[in-house]
Amino acid sequence: MLGFVARRLLYLVPVLVAVSLLTFLMASLLPGDLAYVILGDQATPEKVEALRHDMGLDQPVWWRYASWLGHVLQGDFGRSFRTGQTVLQAVTERLPVSIELMLLAEIIGLAIGVPLAIACAVRSGSAFDRFMTGSAFGMLSVPTFLSAILLIYLFAVELRWLPATGYVPFGEDPVANLRFMVLPALTLALAEWPGIMRVLRSDMIATLQEDYIALAKAKGLKASRILFVHALKPSSLTLVTITGINIGRLIGGALIVETIFALPGIGRLLVGSIYTRDLVILQGVVLLVAAGFVIMNFIVDLLYAALDPRIRHGHA
């Protein structure tokens, strides 16, 4: 296991370096450069030149990358030239919102997906199973922003049960916080459960045909115990895999959902920095999100290896 961790860690470093390089080079796609964006349309060439010199933009690219990376490694991701806030401050302030949103979404997604998968697997081929499999397939074609609109219309405009936009920190008022969080989390969960259900269902159908399930039945164990303990346990591996695969989509979905529901999370920070052309924030957030994503995938890989010995020994 230790060798496996070391191998994966060695692989992690070049990927992270490449990610930082790509994030840095993206800024060079900018027509004109950062100095123009900061100074605006009325800038005189002399002012632009002076600012470029101050910011080191007249240095060669590799030098700028090296010095930028040096700052980043010391935890200095730069400072917004609009609000004066550092990238790290802005991100740490908003991170709890995004994490709460994604966790809630995953919990709701599992709460819908797992029982449905079990119910379908038990009666595979029945009308219920066919209906649910069909619905899951249909749900895969509903983009996040469509379900968001639908839920807002239903629960905020028509029924007036829940607020459409807004946010209160959990520490201030947990109930109000959850009221603001329900619709965004449900929106994300609606995109999550079909994948969870589809994969877990086919997994369970295979598991239920195993001999040890027949043995458990012969022993006279309760059906619920067989299903939730004996049959679900080997599928935990599958659930980890799905969660790992889902992270990327979940981050993208959270970005859209946060913007629609006006939640002050990382996604909204990123979209907002694009609207206001706050490119320092944009670059810092993209780098942090990508690095976080790489590290999360790394953790999922480790978890996966810990659950399944075949992976850390053989070629998976």
Added chain:
Amino acid sequence: MATLELSIGGEIPVTSARRKRRLGPLFWAAICWMVLVFAAAILANLLPLPSPTDMDMLERRAPASWAHWLGTDGLGRDELARLIYGARISLIVGLCAPIIGITIGGTLGMLAGYFRGRFESIVVGSMDVLLAFPPLILVLAVTAYLGQSVLYLTCIIGVLGVPAFMRVARAATLTLVRREFVIAAQALGATHTRILLRELLPNVFLPLLAFFLLLVAVTIVVEGALSFLGLGVPPPISSWGSMIGEGRESLEVAPRLAFMPATVMFLTVLSFNLVGDALRTLTDPRQGAL
């Protein structure tokens, strides 16, 4: 890239009884809808439609009438015309981006699966870097730097599809290379080019095509999401995503302005998913899997 990962993850073959080889009525309904949308998008200029950008401030959010079959939007623009011109954008981006992906990714994947060795490691490694970014974040960041245009949007989404196509092509090539007909061709002294183009390509093409259709659906969703956020195609070009975004503003007074483009978009995405899925089942589900 909303459903891209799902279609990979959900790719575990089910019991053989479910592997239907027939194409049901749903499949044909999907084909009909796709033909309808394509025809409307191609013939948009010839159809007797009002201009999709002409505003009529006296006729704002007008209900359906003879002049405006589906009514007008918040700026008095004809809803039907905007839907049809929006189909153009969705289909242009939705088809061109995966074409970029299938060309580059398919080629790289076949070469990597055929030649193996260091080339394969480099290709797979560089694709891993591209996959290290959450897809939507990367698209957003690049469009923010480059500026909004249909061309840039198509290219970025296209490049993002490369890793997925590469994997599909490589996986298919890896299994095919060991088959008798390839070994026979090698024994007969066929060149690498000939083996790749005449023996492997026809067999790799079908799984790639099925995956292509699924990626069209994903691309339409991504373009829609970006335009919905106001970061996709620049106004006044109408796109389904931006129409839904504008319709959101008037959800209380005229929900149909959001729901009409939403329905059209859902049906289109569903059609591509249905046809892609049916094709994949037809061409042996295991080949499309990773």
